[in-house]
Amino acid sequence: MLDKKHIKAISKIVSTENIYHDRAHMIAYSYDATRTRYEPDAVVFPRDEKDVSEVLKYCNKHKISIVPRGAGSGFTGGALPKNGGIVLAFEKHMNKILEIDMENMVAVVQPGVINMNLQKAVEEVGLFYPPDPASEHYSTIGGNVSENAGGMRAAKYGITKDFVMALRAVLPNGDIIKSGKKTIKDVAGYNTTGILVGSEGTLAVITEITLKLLSKPKLDKTAMGIFPTVQDAMNAVFKTMASGVTPVAMEFLDNLTIRAVEEKFNKGLPKDAGAILITDVDGDLEVQIDTQLETIEKVFKENGCTEFKKANDKEEAKELWFARKNASQSITIYGSKKLNEDITVPRSMLPELLRRIDEVSKKYDVKVPCFGHTGDGNVHTNVMVDGSDPKQLEIGHKAIEEIFKITVELGGTLSGEHGIGLAKAPFMHLAFSEAEMELFRSIKKAFDPNNILNPGKMGL
Amino acid sequence: MLDKKHIKAISKIVSTENIYHDRAHMIAYSYDATRTRYEPDAVVFPRDEKDVSEVLKYCNKHKISIVPRGAGSGFTGGALPKNGGIVLAFEKHMNKILEIDMENMVAVVQPGVINMNLQKAVEEVGLFYPPDPASEHYSTIGGNVSENAGGMRAAKYGITKDFVMALRAVLPNGDIIKSGKKTIKDVAGYNTTGILVGSEGTLAVITEITLKLLSKPKLDKTAMGIFPTVQDAMNAVFKTMASGVTPVAMEFLDNLTIRAVEEKFNKGLPKDAGAILITDVDGDLEVQIDTQLETIEKVFKENGCTEFKKANDKEEAKELWFARKNASQSITIYGSKKLNEDITVPRSMLPELLRRIDEVSKKYDVKVPCFGHTGDGNVHTNVMVDGSDPKQLEIGHKAIEEIFKITVELGGTLSGEHGIGLAKAPFMHLAFSEAEMELFRSIKKAFDPNNILNPGKMGL
Numbered sequence: 001m002l003d004k005k006h007i008k009a010i011s012k013i014v015s016t017e018n019i020y021h022d023r024a025h026m027i028a029y030s031y032d033a034t035r036t037r038y039e040p041d042a043v044v045f046p047r048d049e050k051d052v053s054e055v056l057k058y059c060n061k062h063k064i065s066i067v068p069r070g071a072g073s074g075f076t077g078g079a080l081p082k083n084g085g086i087v088l089a090f091e092k093h094m095n096k097i098l099e100i101d102m103e104n105m106v107a108v109v110q111p112g113v114i115n116m117n118l119q120k121a122v123e124e125v126g127l128f129y130p131p132d133p134a135s136e137h138y139s140t141i142g143g144n145v146s147e148n149a150g151g152m153r154a155a156k157y158g159i160t161k162d163f164v165m166a167l168r169a170v171l172p173n174g175d176i177i178k179s180g181k182k183t184i185k186d187v188a189g190y191n192t193t194g195i196l197v198g199s200e201g202t203l204a205v206i207t208e209i210t211l212k213l214l215s216k217p218k219l220d221k222t223a224m225g226i227f228p229t230v231q232d233a234m235n236a237v238f239k240t241m242a243s244g245v246t247p248v249a250m251e252f253l254d255n256l257t258i259r260a261v262e263e264k265f266n267k268g269l270p271k272d273a274g275a276i277l278i279t280d281v282d283g284d285l286e287v288q289i290d291t292q293l294e295t296i297e298k299v300f301k302e303n304g305c306t307e308f309k310k311a312n313d314k315e316e317a318k319e320l321w322f323a324r325k326n327a328s329q330s331i332t333i334y335g336s337k338k339l340n341e342d343i344t345v346p347r348s349m350l351p352e353l354l355r356r357i358d359e360v361s362k363k364y365d366v367k368v369p370c371f372g373h374t375g376d377g378n379v380h381t382n383v384m385v386d387g388s389d390p391k392q393l394e395i396g397h398k399a400i401e402e403i404f405k406i407t408v409e410l411g412g413t414l415s416g417e418h419g420i421g422l423a424k425a426p427f428m429h430l431a432f433s434e435a436e437m438e439l440f441r442s443i444k445k446a447f448d449p450n451n452i453l454n455p456g457k458m459g460l
Numbered sequence: 461m462l463d464k465k466h467i468k469a470i471s472k473i474v475s476t477e478n479i480y481h482d483r484a485h486m487i488a489y490s491y492d493a494t495r496t497r498y499e500p501d502a503v504v505f506p507r508d509e510k511d512v513s514e515v516l517k518y519c520n521k522h523k524i525s526i527v528p529r530g531a532g533s534g535f536t537g538g539a540l541p542k543n544g545g546i547v548l549a550f551e552k553h554m555n556k557i558l559e560i561d562m563e564n565m566v567a568v569v570q571p572g573v574i575n576m577n578l579q580k581a582v583e584e585v586g587l588f589y590p591p592d593p594a595s596e597h598y599s600t601i602g603g604n605v606s607e608n609a610g611g612m613r614a615a616k617y618g619i620t621k622d623f624v625m626a627l628r629a630v631l632p633n634g635d636i637i638k639s640g641k642k643t644i645k646d647v648a649g650y651n652t653t654g655i656l657v658g659s660e661g662t663l664a665v666i667t668e669i670t671l672k673l674l675s676k677p678k679l680d681k682t683a684m685g686i687f688p689t690v691q692d693a694m695n696a697v698f699k700t701m702a703s704g705v706t707p708v709a710m711e712f713l714d715n716l717t718i719r720a721v722e723e724k725f726n727k728g729l730p731k732d733a734g735a736i737l738i739t740d741v742d743g744d745l746e747v748q749i750d751t752q753l754e755t756i757e758k759v760f761k762e763n764g765c766t767e768f769k770k771a772n773d774k775e776e777a778k779e780l781w782f783a784r785k786n787a788s789q790s791i792t793i794y795g796s797k798k799l800n801e802d803i804t805v806p807r808s809m810l811p812e813l814l815r816r817i818d819e820v821s822k823k824y825d826v827k828v829p830c831f832g833h834t835g836d837g838n839v840h841t842n843v844m845v846d847g848s849d850p851k852q853l854e855i856g857h858k859a860i861e862e863i864f865k866i867t868v869e870l871g872g873t874l875s876g877e878h879g880i881g882l883a884k885a886p887f888m889h890l891a892f893s894e895a896e897m898e899l900f901r902s903i904k905k906a907f908d909p910n911n912i913l914n915p916g917k918m919g920l
Contacts, residue, residue: 103698103808126704148647159645161654162622175895182806184836185619185876187608187658188884188891189918190900194621194654198647215704238563244586244675244744284704287747346642348563376644416645424648431648435635439907440650446902458649 002041057174070143076421111142130157148198150417155375232304233275250375337387344416462501517634530603536881571602590617608658610877615835692764693735710835797847804876
């Protein structure tokens with residue numbers, strides 16, 4: 001519990017209406033998308049960077065934990081105050097798009113800006129911010145940067161880190177730092193931007209983000225391929241990517257996922273198919289799009305694709321995307337509890353990964369529907385169990401651990417886009433040596449010697 | 461001076477033929493492209509990562525400085541052993557391309573691989589490694605990563621950091637760490653790859669580099685635009701970049717540079733022109749190239765371009781590039797000593813930057829020919845003085861300092877691609893606050909508590 005004198009002192013900094021410490025609000029800010037709960041002692045809404053700086057300075061002095069929070073939409077508990085303390089929330093004040101600089105093609109935003117609001121604002125002026133996590137309608141840029149969020153378009157455009165040019169941030173001691181510039185090139189001083197992106201709020205509190213924008217491609221088209229086996233589809237994925245075409249998205253659904261969507265929505269999907277691939281291509285010229293789709297069709301068919309459908313308009317494209325967009329909610333037919341992970345392997349390892357997940361599924365007698373962003377090797381793996389049965393849960397967790405081991409063995413990562421947070425912290429030893437963990441702890445200490453920032457996350 | 465017992469101990473690790481400590485070799489390894497000289501006490505050629513680890517462990521124990529060195533082609537003294545100690549050179553053994561993985565489109569290389577050798581090897585199999593520093597024929601990938609090297613193609617493809625997917629490195633205590641993966645997405649643990657790139661050999665010794673490759677575009681074309689004033693050209697640059705076209709390169713020469721090349725080579729260049737822009741576009745389809753060049757021609761002409769030439773073949777393209785490729789050696793007609801800097805500003809600030817450099821040139825009565833990679837705001841600024849005249853040198857350095865101040869004021873960086881090293885260390889205070897410098901020192905200490913790795917660089 002936070003002492004009343006601390007509440008009073010912090011109220012004085014941010015003004016009384018910008019701090020909550022009543023029980024109802026503490027419950028409201030106790031969860032994220034993991035559905036685990038940890039109540040904070042107070043929720044603080046800084047009005048500006050100066051507030052952030054003063055709150056941090058105070059908390060650092062009194063060793064009070066601070067947990068920065070965007071929309072609380074994370075899948076790994078990154079924004080949960082495991083040890084209580086203060087949740088720092090940006091939704092109330094620090095939620096503005098400060099600048100869309102058309103001449104340099106960059107946007108400057110505060111951490112609380114919702115991803116889709118930024119996408120819309122820049123598209124209105126012909127520009128483009130590609131990172132599009134599934135949570136784009138509610139997750140914030142601050143959260144996206146802290147977890148290095150990915151999305152559907154990563155295969156072509158990369159992920160959040162590829163768009164962060166500069167940051168302003170506050171260190172635990174209250175010092176305000178700037179890193180990076182509105183320039184592509186900058187080799188002066190350490191690349192602190194590079195280490196802050198994906199650091200899950202454990203090193204500094206990000207207060208301003210400068211993002212690279214692109215020109216919005218004028219055209220895009222969608223196609224779908226149906227494959228007899230998931231192996232065929234995975235071969236088609238990495239061979240397409242290696243063919244010289246760079247699709248914007250290359251998403252897949254396995255047979256279990258296809259059947260779940262079909263059961264729920266009756267869309268006439270091929271229930272016997274081993275897998276479906278859905279792909280988007282873009283460009284400024286019709287011929288560019290057509291050439292890309294021709295290559296994709298050719299590679300797909302060389303790899304067993306039995307049916308290749310091209311969308312003729314936006315409406316048809318939406319239909320082709322329907323199954324993918326509704327995959328996550330549909331697979332709940334297989335169990336009340338979904339243990340979902342976002343493992344990622346080098347693309348060429350996808351066929352082997354899917355084969356071995358199938359083995360794990362059989363060994364533990366659990367259903368493991370898979371779908372996701374295969375264009376970048378990112379597979380959403382869902383171990384489905386009965387959440388009310390502790391034995392089933394235990395089996396599920398064992399299956400997950402085995403899948404993590406396989407992923408690491410195939411040169412992959414525990415997390416492609418969700419981060420480590422609390423949920424994956426127990427598995428860090430599978431991916432990192434003691435020397436690597438020790439280095440992480442040294443880096444943490446260099447930024448946050450008193451360990452007040454999001455303590456207990458990332459296994460640190 | 462390094463004690464004989466240390467030489468003996470290190471000889472035992474790497475074997476006698478892989479350590480030099482005679483005077484002649486010490487002189488040979490005492491310089492880089494800055495032409496400043498600092499002799500090491502020994503030069504060590506590790507055979508593999510294990511050698512690196514054992515040498516570092518030994519040196520850490522005995523607090524002996526280690527300076528990693530690629531080709532010694534750096535412009536800021538990054539590879540110079542200012543405090544003596546050991547130069548660790550990779551050219552003899554750790555210079556191999558270990559893998560070109562066509563399925564995942566990545567290359568795995570040792571630090572001593574020469575940039576151009578990698579470019580050629582991947583292009584032979586239809587792939588593409590874009591970063592092309594002017595030193596590409598001799599500089600090494602290890603050096604490129606350590607200085608986060610740029611190049612001509614950065615405007616479209618980005619710089620070295622955008623291609624480094626994973627690293628293996630040895631910490632000063634001898635611990636071997638891996639960071640990153642052969643995957644686009646990876647959010648597990650701190651992004652140590654991000655902070656090691658551009659860290660100028662001060663944090664760890666990089667022993668293996670995994671690089672992202674692209675498909676080699678099938679076609680490219682070159683064009684040139686002639687402008688009455690440098691301001692017109694700078695306006696044309698940033699307006700082209702904002703028009704939706706992304707040229708591979710957008711290079712410029714100012715009037716002084718044009719006249720120097722013309723004086724030296726008699727190529728019929730327009731000696732009265734304020735500036736020349738040279739641009740490359742690429743793509744897989746003829747129509748893509750043509751559409752891009754049409755847009756560029758339009759924007760150029762709207763911004764005062766008096767003549768626009770398109771190359772019809774490789775030979776003509778080479779002719780158009782001639783002036784740019786020979787700019788650096790030609791401007792020596794203005795003075796025996798070239799104080800060259802690689803300042804970078806947001807593109808929209810280019811017209812203002814060039815205007816103010818002109819003011820500085822007049823104020824100090826020195827010639828400051830400028831050329832460079834304007835597509836990404838990177839201007840090679842050359843203050844030309846008589847190197848044998850101490851007074852001229854002093855004036856030159858004052859002019860440089862003033863140009864740095866202007867650059868920072870315009871939101872730019874001291875270094876776009878050369879790094880800080882020794883040469884720019886005195887100017888770090890212009891760009892960074894005491895809090896930022898203190899953070900850099902903390903990061904340095906987290907990796908290298910005994911300060912044995914490349915001490916004295918980056919103003920740390």
